[in-house]
Amino acid sequence: MNPASKARKGRKAGRRHPLASVALIAIGLLFTGGAYAAFSTTTASAESDANSQQTIDDGEKLFAANCATCHGLSAQGSGDGPSLIGVGAASVDFQVGTGRMPLQMQGPQALKKPVQFTEEQTAALAAYVASLAPGPAIPEGEVLDGEGDAAVGAELFRINCAMCHNVAGAGGALTEGKFAPSLADVSAVHVYEAMVTGPQNMPVFNDMNISPENKRDIITYLKYIEDNPSPGGLAIGSLGPVAEGLFIWIFGLGAIVALTVWITAKSN
Amino acid sequence: MTSVSTREPTEVKKSGGFTASAANYIDERTSVSGAVKELGRKIFPDHWSFLLGEVALFSFVIILLSGSFLTFFFDASMAEVHYDGSYAPLKGIAMSAAMQSTMDISFDIRGGLLMRQVHHWAALLFVAAIGLHMLRVFFTGAFRKPREINWVIGFVLFILAMAEGFTGYSLPDDLLSGNGLRIIDGLIKGIPVIGTWFSFLLFGGEFPGTAIVGRLYSLHILLLPAIIVALIAMHLLFVVVHKHTQYPSAGHTNKNVVGYPILPVYAAKAGGFFFIVFGVVMLIASFVTINPIWNYGPYDPSPVSAGTQPDWYIGFADGAMRLVPPGWEFVWLNHTYSMNILVVLGVVGLFIVTVMIYPFIEAWITGDKREHHVLDRPRNAPTRTAIGAAGVTFYASLWAAASSDIMATHFHLTMEGVIHTLQATTILGPFLAFYITKRVCLALMKKDREIVLHGYESGRIVRLPGGEYVEVHQQVDDFERWKLVSYNDQKPLMLRPNANGKITVPEQVRAGLSRWFFEDRIAPVDQVELDQAHGAHHTEIEGSADKPAQISDK
Numbered sequence: 035m036n037p038a039s040k041a042r043k044g045r046k047a048g049r050r051h052p053l054a055s056v057a058l059i060a061i062g063l064l065f066t067g068g069a070y071a072a073f074s075t076t077t078a079s080a081e082s083d084a085n086s087q088q089t090i091d092d093g094e095k096l097f098a099a100n101c102a103t104c105h106g107l108s109a110q111g112s113g114d115g116p117s118l119i120g121v122g123a124a125s126v127d128f129q130v131g132t133g134r135m136p137l138q139m140q141g142p143q144a145l146k147k148p149v150q151f152t153e154e155q156t157a158a159l160a161a162y163v164a165s166l167a168p169g170p171a172i173p174e175g176e177v178l179d180g181e182g183d184a185a186v187g188a189e190l191f192r193i194n195c196a197m198c199h200n201v202a203g204a205g206g207a208l209t210e211g212k213f214a215p216s217l218a219d220v221s222a223v224h225v226y227e228a229m230v231t232g233p234q235n236m237p238v239f240n241d242m243n244i245s246p247e248n249k250r251d252i253i254t255y256l257k258y259i260e261d262n263p264s265p266g267g268l269a270i271g272s273l274g275p276v277a278e279g280l281f282i283w284i285f286g287l288g289a290i291v292a293l294t295v296w297i298t299a300k301s302n
Numbered sequence: 303m304t305s306v307s308t309r310e311p312t313e314v315k316k317s318g319g320f321t322a323s324a325a326n327y328i329d330e331r332t333s334v335s336g337a338v339k340e341l342g343r344k345i346f347p348d349h350w351s352f353l354l355g356e357v358a359l360f361s362f363v364i365i366l367l368s369g370s371f372l373t374f375f376f377d378a379s380m381a382e383v384h385y386d387g388s389y390a391p392l393k394g395i396a397m398s399a400a401m402q403s404t405m406d407i408s409f410d411i412r413g414g415l416l417m418r419q420v421h422h423w424a425a426l427l428f429v430a431a432i433g434l435h436m437l438r439v440f441f442t443g444a445f446r447k448p449r450e451i452n453w454v455i456g457f458v459l460f461i462l463a464m465a466e467g468f469t470g471y472s473l474p475d476d477l478l479s480g481n482g483l484r485i486i487d488g489l490i491k492g493i494p495v496i497g498t499w500f501s502f503l504l505f506g507g508e509f510p511g512t513a514i515v516g517r518l519y520s521l522h523i524l525l526l527p528a529i530i531v532a533l534i535a536m537h538l539l540f541v542v543v544h545k546h547t548q549y550p551s552a553g554h555t556n557k558n559v560v561g562y563p564i565l566p567v568y569a570a571k572a573g574g575f576f577f578i579v580f581g582v583v584m585l586i587a588s589f590v591t592i593n594p595i596w597n598y599g600p601y602d603p604s605p606v607s608a609g610t611q612p613d614w615y616i617g618f619a620d621g622a623m624r625l626v627p628p629g630w631e632f633v634w635l636n637h638t639y640s641m642n643i644l645v646v647l648g649v650v651g652l653f654i655v656t657v658m659i660y661p662f663i664e665a666w667i668t669g670d671k672r673e674h675h676v677l678d679r680p681r682n683a684p685t686r687t688a689i690g691a692a693g694v695t696f697y698a699s700l701w702a703a704a705s706s707d708i709m710a711t712h713f714h715l716t717m718e719g720v721i722h723t724l725q726a727t728t729i730l731g732p733f734l735a736f737y738i739t740k741r742v743c744l745a746l747m748k749k750d751r752e753i754v755l756h757g758y759e760s761g762r763i764v765r766l767p768g769g770e771y772v773e774v775h776q777q778v779d780d781f782e783r784w785k786l787v788s789y790n791d792q793k794p795l796m797l798r799p800n801a802n803g804k805i806t807v808p809e810q811v812r813a814g815l816s817r818w819f820f821e822d823r824i825a826p827v828d829q830v831e832l833d834q835a836h837g838a839h840h841t842e843i844e845g846s847a848d849k850p851a852q853i854s855d856k
Contacts, residue, residue: 142716188391192477192599196607201477202597206608207707211716214608258391259597265409266419266591274478274607276705278592279614282426286586287434290357290427293578294350297571 086161093162096155100136109166114140121231122169123160128227130156132220142211143234170230177250178222180257187255190248194239202272203256208235218260222253342565347548351442354435356572359534360579361428368421369523375411377403378519380475380512389596397475397600400515404474404595419587425467426592427583429615432460440660440690442677444547446670450661452540455533457658462530464615469522471593471613475515478593480601481610483514485620492643510601547677550788552781556675611704621703622646625725650700657693667815669795681750682789684743685819691739692732699728740822747824750786753778754827755835777836787826794820 098107104115111117115137118126129135133147151159160172192201200206203217212235217225229249232238244252263269270277329335346352379399385392387402388409397405407414436456439445445453472479487509491497506513546561548554562568598607612620623646630641656663664686665671680687702709703724710717757775765771778786795816799805 184391185393185395188599189395192602192605192607196605198608200609201599201607202594204609205711207710207717209717211710211714211719213711255391264591264594265596266415266594267589269591269594272594272597273708274609275593275611275613275617276609276708278426279617281590282423282430282586282614286423286427286582287357287430289582290431290579291350291354291434293582294353294357294575297575297578298348298350298353 089158089161090165092155093158093160093165096151096159097162100150101159104137109163118163118166120167120169121163123164123172124170124227125231125233126160126163127156127172128224128231128233130159131227132224134233143213146215170227173223173226173230173246177246178226178253179250180222180254182247182250182252182254184251184255184258186248187251187253188258190244191252191255194244195252198236200272200274202259202269204272217256220256222257225253225256338565341542342563342569344542344545344564345559345561346546346564346568347559347561349549351438352546353575354431354438356575357579358428358431358435359538360576361424361431361583362530362534363576364424364580364583365421365428366527368417368424371413371417372407372421373523375403375407375414376400376473376519378473378516380510380515385600392596392599395600398515400473400475401595401600404476408596416587419590419592420583421470422592423587423590424583425470426613426615427579429460429463429467432456432463433615436460437690437694441680441687442547442549443674443683443686444677445661446674447665448544448673449540449547450665452537452544453661454658455537455540459530459533459537461654462526462533466522466526466530467613467615469518469526472518473515473522474593474595475601476593476595477598477601477605477607478595478610479598480510480603481606482612482616483510484603485623489643489647492640493647494637494639494644510603545675547675550676550679550785552784554676556673559675609708614701617704618697618700619646619650621700621706621724622650624703624706625700625721625728627725653693653696664819667795667812667819668792669812669816670792676788678789679785681743681746684740684747684822687743688736688740692736695731695735696728699724699731703728744822744824751824751827754783754786755831787828787832789826791823791825792820793823 097105097109101109101115101118104112105118106112106115109118111119126135129144130151131149133149134144136150137144138147149156163169164171191199191203195203198206198208198214199217200214205216206214208214214236220228226249228236229239229244229252230241239249264272270281325335377399381399382396383399383402385395385397385402385405387393387405389405392405404418407418409415439453439456468482472483487501487505490501490504493500501509504514504517505511506517545559548559548561551560554560562571611617623642626642626646628642630645632639632641678686680690703721706717706720706724709715709720757777760774760776762774763771764774795813797805797809797813800809
């Protein structure tokens with residue numbers, strides 16, 4: 035899907051459905067990284083074509099209210115959260131867009147939660163953080179379309195990601211209660227952002243490590259395994275031999291023992 | 303109906319017709335009727351736990367059948383090819399011919415994936431069924447004289463089954479199995495002096511080389527199956543020679559076998575059971591993925607996937623490696639000594655050997671030289687049952703450790719927490735399990751005694767004329783009582799001087815162990831006690847209490 039055309043379409047439809055247009059514009063914002071946009075609170079209409087400065091100001095307000103306790107009033111960081119200067123819009127979009135931020139409680143790792151902010155608010159926060167210093171922007175365009183080379187993507191995935199996320203993206207354990215999450219149902223934009231920002235214990239895969247084209251291949255592979263269920267039947271979590279072993283003991287041998295009891299049961 | 307096999311064969315009436323003449327034709331040329339008559343009259347007792355060995359046997363048959371199919375298409379070569387099959391995410395990727403042919407079996411040969419899954423699931427079932435069968439044999443004392451050798455044969459079969467499994471797991475040359483081989487390579491290289499040489503010998507040079515798949519293939523389809531088939535034949539022959547054991551029950555003695563004759567009842571049941579097992583395996587293989595090599599991709603020494611594990615039966619060894627705390631290696635004379643590997647090899651090796659020779663150990667400790675054809679109820683051999691529970695706990699801890707990472711992610715625990723807990727259960731768990739199991743067994747025996755002497759609580763409360771309330775105790779019937787009282791009451795060995803009048807150290811050790819084995823015991827109810835108890839309180843059942851309800855073992 036081409037985000038620019040989407041935004042254009044949204045603007046046209048917006049005359050008929052003011053609220054829908056807000057959402058669509060926000061999506062447009064998301065993809066264009068807050069370079070230009072109209073942001074407003076729920077009372078806003080399509081006409082309030084705010085400039086980026088206003089978005090940034092709104093983001094700053096949201097930030098002060100929700101994030102500053104940990105990240106500091108000007109995102110300079112504090113004992114409870116790292117500095118966000120230079121992390122870029124992509125990092126904010128990933129952290130807030132997957133519900134990891136605002137952090138609910140200190141733990142081994144910030145967990146995914148239901149998303150706390152609307153897309154406009156997320157975009158505003160991203161725009162604010164991006165305005166502090168340059169950093170990775172929110173990706174857009176064909177890198178996200180899942181039309182790359184799945185075989186290349188699969189190989190890159192095995193080499194760069196599988197040691198933490200498992201070959202089938204089923205997730206895996208790290209030390210001290212940290213873990214690499216399952217990649218099922220993660221949107222393409224978040225996969226891309228995860229690679230470029232390296233959240234928490236994940237390394238950063240910048241464009242020198244893995245080119246945008248190859249990132250697209252990885253996304254293509256992840257999409258492939260998500261869209262094509264295992265040809266062998268139930269994948270039992272794609273967890274490998276542990277799941278298979280448990281399955282054969284509980285369901286295989288379990289069923290057979292039940293049948294032996296049945297066979298040897300006295301008929302009277 | 304069940305029948306009792308005795309040593310006198312009975313005449314079987316022959317019927318006429320085609321079957322008879324055909325049978326006659328064959329018999330005149332092969333004299334097979336004697337064998338059929340002898341075998342057909344063999345009695346097999348009927349109990350579900352006696353079928354577990356059959357499950358293993360039938361799984362093995364399934365493995366042979368599906369495996370033969372796979373050999374038609376598998377190419378045990380490590381020559382490099384570029385995959386050109388129908389699985390898109392591997393298109394054009396360099397891999398070995400072995401991996402490609404396995405991919406082709408999975409995606410481009412009709413029925414291939416099903417057969418692969420049948421083969422692999424049946425293999426998992428095979429080892430699992432052997433394991434459960436072994437537990438049954440252990441906890442019922444079926445390994446006692448004259449069956450010690452058969453226990454060893456069975457145990458060797460278990461080890462060979464694991465070897466078969468491991469060699470098979472390694473054949474596709476995918477990432478998962480390659481990592482498994484890498485661990486084996488590391489294990490071997492950890493052995494001082496010979497390790498590196500041996501690794502080079504096995505892999506035909508530097509790991510992974512281009513030879514290993516072909517070599518494992520020879521083992522997997524030729525040598526190991528041949529040995530397994532021979533040992534299974536011996537194992538079954540011994541079962542026939544020894545006759546089957548039976549659970550203690552009225553009328554079951556050391557001199558008879560109560561059950562069905564092989565022909566026709568037992569053979570029909572077993573034949574039907576084969577198809578049931580086959581059906582279950584088929585069903586699982588049709589609906590559940592196993593070893594999705596298309597996810598793992600071809601072996602490449604650099605990547606390792608999270609959640610890399612061996613198949614379940616190798617898990618205990620993998621787990622043992624994971625439980626070793628860091629820092630056990632040391633350098634001496636410019637060589638690194640990997641105690642993290644050597645200790646594991648030692649401990650696991652010791653465990654395996656101990657289990658294998660356990661029948662001899664127990665016989666030596668107990669000094670029991672009698673033949674046993676009636677099984678022990680596990681509670682009636684508390685120390686053995688407790689030893690078994692300790693062994694199971696030890697094995698299970700190692701086994702669980704192989705999935706420490708999966709437990710950590712799925713139960714939201716830390717990996718370190720899981721490992722430390724399992725380290726504790728590996729070392730302390732067996733003692734705890736021993737103690738608890740023994741106490742439970744003794745308590746159950748006490749309860750049995752109580753029931754024999756005073757009957758069980760019927761739940762019926764009666765008010766006596768004097769106003770007193772009592773619960774009516776119901777006497778057990780004779781059949782049940784037989785089961786409760788007919789076990790051997792073993793006493794510790796007496797320390798006796800040998801022919802030279804000396805008490806040797808081994809004898810002292812033996813007497814000590816024997817005391818440990820038997821010191822806590824509950825004697826079975828004997829006739830006198832029974833008469834007293836029943837004479838005193840329950841005159842109404844006097845009539846049946848004079849039947850012999852006890853087997854003396856003198």
